[in-house]
Amino acid sequence: AQKITQTQPGMFVQEKEAVTLDCTYDTSDPSYGLFWYKQPSSGEMIFLIYQGSYDQQNATEGRYSLNFQKARKSANLVISASQLGDSAMYFCAMRDRTQGGSEKLVFGKGTKLTVNP
Amino acid sequence: DAGITQSPRHKVTETGTPVTLRCHQTENHRYMYWYRQDPGHGLRLIHYSYGVKDTDKGEVSDGYSVSRSKTEDFLLTLESATSSQTSVYFCAIGPGTTNEKLFFGSGTQLSVL
Numbered sequence: 001a002q003k004i005t006q007t008q009p010g011m012f013v014q015e016k017e018a019v020t021l022d023c024t025y026d027t028s029d030p031s032y033g034l035f036w037y038k039q040p041s042s043g044e045m046i047f048l049i050y051q052g053s054y055d056q057q058n059a060t061e062g063r064y065s066l067n068f069q070k071a072r073k074s075a076n077l078v079i080s081a082s083q084l085g086d087s088a089m090y091f092c093a094m095r096d097r098t099q100g101g102s103e104k105l106v107f108g109k110g111t112k113l114t115v116n117p
Numbered sequence: 118d119a120g121i122t123q124s125p126r127h128k129v130t131e132t133g134t135p136v137t138l139r140c141h142q143t144e145n146h147r148y149m150y151w152y153r154q155d156p157g158h159g160l161r162l163i164h165y166s167y168g169v170k171d172t173d174k175g176e177v178s179d180g181y182s183v184s185r186s187k188t189e190d191f192l193l194t195l196e197s198a199t200s201s202q203t204s205v206y207f208c209a210i211g212p213g214t215t216n217e218k219l220f221f222g223s224g225t226q227l228s229v230l
Contacts, residue, residue: 006159009157033216035218035219037221043205043223043224044221044223044224045207045209045221047218047219047220050216050218052216091159091160093160098173100173102148102165102167102171102173102213103148103167103211103213103214104150104162104165104173104175105150105162105209105211105219106162106176107152107159107160107161107162108159109157109158109159110159
C-alpha cells in the first residue's frame with residue numbers, strides 16, 4: 001500500500017530565508033506522480049508543484065522547487081525567499097494507479113509553516 | 118479556476134440522521150474524489166469515482182456511501198451520521214492522468230451533534 005510521510009508537524013522560518021519541507025513516500029509502482037499543495041487559513045487547496053517519477057529534472061515553479069531523490073523515495077519542497085503569505089499548511093501527495101487501473105491521490109498529514117517577520 | 122461546487126458549505130445535524138453532500142463539476146473530468154480533513158490526519162480519501170457508476174473505496178470508507186449517476190455529480194452519503202464524522206469534507210476532480218493535478222472544491226464543514 002502506498003504511503004506518504006511528512007515528519008514535520010510544524011516549521012518556523014524567518015522572512016526572506018529558504019525552508020525545506022520533508023516528504024517521503026512508499027510505492028511499488030514504477031509510474032507515479034508527486035504533488036505539493038498549500039492550504040492557507042482560508043481553507044482552499046492550492047496546487048504548487050508536480051514531479052513525475054520518470055522526470056529527470058527536479059521540478060521548479062517560481063520560488064518553489066522540488067528536491068526529488070528517487071532512490072531515497074523523498075520529494076522535499078523547497079521554498080526560497082520566504083514571505084509572510086507563505087504561512088500555511090503544506091501537503092505532500094502521491095498519485096498512482098491501482099491494480100484495477102484507476103488512479104487515486106493519497107496525502108500526507110501536512111506541515112504547518114509559520115513565517116516570522 | 119476549475120468549475121467545482123460543493124453543497125452545502127456548512128451543515129449541522131444530529132447523530133443518527135442521514136446526510137448527503139453534493140459535488141458538482143462543469144469540467145467534464147473523469148475522476149471525482151471525496152476526502153475528509155481532520156487535525157493531525159491531513160486529507161484522507163473516503164471514496165472516489167473514475168466514471169459514471171464506477172466507484173471505489175478509499176482508506177476511510179466505513180460509514181460512507183457514494184453515487185455517481187452522471188459525470189457532473191458525485192454524492193457522498195452518511196447513512197446514519199455519528200459524531201466521529203464531524204469533519205471538513207473536500208471534493209476534488211481530475212482528468213485521470215498521473216501528471217495532472219486535482220482541483221478542489223471549497224469544502225463542507227459538517228458538525229454531527
